[in-house]
Amino acid sequence: MRAIVRAARSQDLEPLYEMAKLTGGGFTNLPADRDALAERLAASDAAYARDEDALGDDLYLLMLEDLESGRIAGTAQIITRTGQRGSFHSYRRTTLTQHSAAFGRSFKAEMLVMTNDLEGCSEVGGLFLHPRFRAGGLGLLLARSRYLFIKLHRARFADKLIAELRGVIDEGGGSPFWDGVGGRFFQMSFREADDYNARHGNQHLADLMPRHPIYLAMLSEMARGVIGVPHATGRAAMRMLEAEGFADEGYLDIFEGGPTMTAMVDRLRTVREAREAEIASVGEGGGIRSIVAAGRLCEFRAAFALLVETAAGLEIDGQAAEALALRPGREVLHVAR
Structure with a gap:
């Protein structure tokens, strides 16, 4: 197969929508909603057309195309700066240690703390390969092309880069993490929350998430078990991110608890070696x-x-x-x- 990664065009809406329907939910950057995808394509067009070579509030959509058939085989996105249309929230897994002289021992409590540490970072995400094209290193081509794009347009991106990996989603489209945390406050299923985020963005729900630390001991065993665990289809992506120089610093997506990886742009393997x-x-x-x-x-x-x-x-x-x-x-x- 002869394939290229290229800038997205408005004509890519239908193949993008067809791929979005295959994600299985929880894929916020690629919602199965035509209007939402059309908005993303329009934002991408505007980003490509912007003349000023400086950091802005941009979204770049890339497409993987099979040159022999003309079929779209995959897609990926780059966001230049998070939190420009509202605060960017993450949970961070931390440990609180308390010492008791009476008991003569220390007590450690793991907790999730809401943070805006990653606000203002650039982000790579929305990477999805059509199931028929998950061979021949095409995922690697699509992923690393993003870093080459960043190097070619370095002034348009921040110094720190993040990648949010989708968390565990069960066979029914539910999220054990959401059920244990967010679902207790919003009285809606993960599928309902995911659909809302796809249509309206995740800022509204994020603003209403609890701000107090959440002790892991108070969560169900099922919710604790998926914290920081990527979706089964995201394990290869996590390995690619680690090979590129991304690290897991304990940051989590606030909706389904998937890991958020971080890296300094200029230390990425592709950026350094290109x-x-x-x-x-x-x-x-x-x-x-x-x-x-x-x-x-x-x-x-x-x-x-x-x-x-x-x-x-x-x-x-x-x-x-x-x-x-x-x-x-x-x-x-x-x-x-």
């Missing part, structure tokens, strides 16, 4: 399997390629050159797979 170079020639294949990106903003494209470094520049295989519309003399950003 190099700019000029295409010197188009070859017949061979060389290092790499990810190559070219073009700014709405012209951004990324794909796998075989590269050979020469004194004159890069030699790229013909298929990749065609997919990325490259010719000798073009500048690209590349990183070994």
Whole structure:
């Protein structure tokens, strides 16, 4: 399969909607709602069209396209700054230690504390691959293309990056964490809350979540057991994030308790290792399997390629050159797979 990652267009609404219906809920950045997705595409269009090369309140949507069939195989998103349309809340898992002289021992209590620590960070999210295309490293291509996009447009992003992983969702579409925490305050099921968030954003419910620390000992065993655990379909994504340099610092999504990973942008593996170079020639294949990106903003494209470094520049295989519309003399950003 020959695939590219490219900027999203308004024509991508229907395939985006079809993918959203396959997520199974809890995927806030990719709601199965046409109007909400159309709003995201419009916001993405505006971000790509913005001239000022500086940090703003932007959303960039990327699409993975099968060039042979023209079919959309996946999608991903980058948010430049969280909390610009309302506070950005997370829970953080902490421990309170208290010493009792009378008992001659210390008591430790784990708790969840509401925090705005991650407000103002950039965020990568909304990564979803159509089930038919979950092979051949396409998830890796889609994920790492985001970091190449960030490096190409570094001034538009914050210094810290987060990635929220969806938490555990049961077979009925419910969330044990929500049932143990948020559901006790809102008297609505997780599916109802998830649908509301998809249509209206999660700020309204987030503003009404309890602000006092929540002691884990007071939660059900089922709710405690899923804290910080990613959804089964998100385990591979978590491993990719860890390989890229993200860490789990104890932050959690406030609705379904999935882990929020954090990293400094300039320490990401892809950002550190990516190099700019000029295409010197188009070859017949061979060389290092790499990810190559070219073009700014709405012209951004990324794909796998075989590269050979020469004194004159890069030699790229013909298929990749065609997919990325490259010719000798073009500048690209590349990183070994």
